[in-house]
Amino acid sequence: MIPKYRTQFNKEFSQEKYQKTNELIIEKCGQEAAFRLSESPIFLTNDFWNKLDDASQSIISQIKNMSDEELSKAIPDNCKVPNDTQKPHFLAIDFGICQDENGEIIPQLIELQAFPSLFGFQRLFEEVITEVYPFLNDLKKSLSQEEFIEKLKAVIVGDENPENVILLEIYPEKQKTAVDFVLTEQLLGIKTVCLTKVKKEGKKLFYEQDGKLIPINRIYNRVIFDELDKIEGLETEFDFREDVDVEWITHPNWFFKVSKYILPKLKHAFVPKSYFLSDFPENEMLENFVLKPLFSFAGSGVNLNPTQEIIDQIEDKENYILQRKVTYAPLFEDINGEFSKAEIRLLFGWDPKKEDPELLVNLVRMTKAAMVNVDFNKKDAIWIGSSMAFFGN
Template sequence: MIPKYRKQFNQEFSQEKYEQFKQILKEKSGIDAAFRISESPMFLSMDFKNKLMDASESIIDQIKALPEDTLEKAVPQNCKVPNDTKQPHFFTIDFGICKNENGEIEPQLIELQAFPSLYAFQKTFEDTFCDVYPFLNDIRNKMPKEQFEVYMKDLIIGKENPENVILLEIYPEKQKTAIDFVLTEKLLGIKTVCLTKVKKEGKKLYYDNNGKMTEIKRIYNRVIFDELDRIPDLQVEFDFRDEIDAEWVTHPNWFFKISKFLLPMLEHQYVPKSYFLHEFPEGENLDNFVLKPLFSFAGSGVNLNPTREITDAIEDKENYILQRKVNYEPVFEDINGEFSKAEIRLLYIWRDQDDRPILLENLGRMTKAAMVNVDFNKKDAIWIGSSNAFFVD
């Protein structure tokens, strides 16, 4: 979308530089990424960024204005965790990069979450693009790396000793996001702990810290609570619904509160109309909508072409939405003259003392497939996979 920078990047690009790029990421983290890394960043205009900010600020205002009991309805009874917080610690918003009926490029809201994304990885990702392509330093994120680190430590560690703070995941070594866990450990000086390794005595939680049983006082939670039921023969001492002497970052209830559950309640020119499946109006054409389960992750369960037979067969219709389709526009030209589509995720943090969340980074996802999530990319294409956006005046 920014011809000057796209042309320079494409001229400087080589397969050797791409391999160098991945090698630097591996050296910084110690492991390979388990998902595809796009060869290219995304270059977006400040006008497009202003549209993103306008939509995001409106969405934040609308969420803040919702009654507390409205948000509470999103949390399934069997997933309610005690000691909820007044606001989430993380807030992410996904926008498709689309073309409107006037031919203008604009963002369209895809979904939003109050769940941690790849914060540590994306900052390292941006740095690595600048390492390999130094001209990108002129247009990089204006927030210094030191300020990013201060924000993350303040949010996740707070006033605790890092040894009393853990990143909690289930079988972390098997997760596709493992590279982010490692980079988070390096950034914050904390340990990643599997849920199955957490010990419980009364209301206190402990983990084995190099042979020493150490109390857990803050939990940087990366476990999707409702997915635990799908793991056969899971043996744990600690249930999320237990009363514990530890603080959640972010509290698990917010995974449900800030989710696709909110989409039918939001209004903005960059927010496609959405309906709960059981409230879908007779006058709307199903062909114009995408079917999405409320609490799926990484694109699972999404149906791009739902039919009446499919929707009628769903029993728990209140747990699905229909969202108006948007037109992702292929605007990112690769070295072969082909074009990729993309989404951009804005990565906010929301500290307890702040009235509004703070934007720290962004995450890009590029594709030449029908679905933008990296799991749905064609294997033989380029300019696909995880990326990062640079904004240009």
């Protein structure tokens, strides 16, 4: 979207530099990313940033004004966890980079979740990509490394001893996001612990280190709770639904409360109209909407072209929404003259001591397919995968 930066990047790009980017990530954190990195960042105008910011702040304000009673209706009965909090510690807000009927480039809300994402990795990616392409430093407007660590630590560790704070995941070494766990350990001095390794004595939780049981006071939760039931043979000493003496960062209930569940409730020029499937009005055309399950990740279960026959077969219509289709703009030119589309995720941390969340980093996903997911692209495609955005004029 900013021709001079796109031209300069494409001129400087080489396969060797892309390889260098991947090598530096391994060098700096000791592990490679298990997901594809795009060869290129994207360049967005400050005007587009203002649109993103306006939409995000409006969404945050609307969430703050929703009652706990209203939000709690989103939590399935079998997924309710005790000791809920007044607000989440994280917000991830995804916008498609789209084009309206007048050709104007605008953001369109796609999804949102009160759940953490790749905070550590995106910070490293920014460091590496600016090292490989030094001119990007002129566009760098993010927090300093010290400020970033301080703010992330305030949210995740708080006033606790890092030894008593864990990053919790199920089989963390098998997750595509494992590289982010390693970086979080490095940044904050906390341990990554598999759910199957957590010990329980009464209401207290522990993990084992060097033959000693270490008390767990805070859990930086990366487990998608409602997916645990899908894992065959899973054995754990404690159940999320038990009343235990820990502070959740962020509480599992928020995964449901701020999710696609609230999309039909949000109002803004950059929020496409959504309906619960059970409330879809007769005067709307089904062909103009995308069908989405309320609780899914990475495009799972999304139907871009739902039919009435498909709708009629769904029994639990309250667990689906229909969201008005948007047109992603193919704006991001690669070295072969082909264009990618993109989504941008704004990653907020919410210090419990502060009134509002704060943007810590952004994440971009680039694609040349109908859905923004690398798995849907051709295997030899370029300018696809995980990246980040730089803003300027």
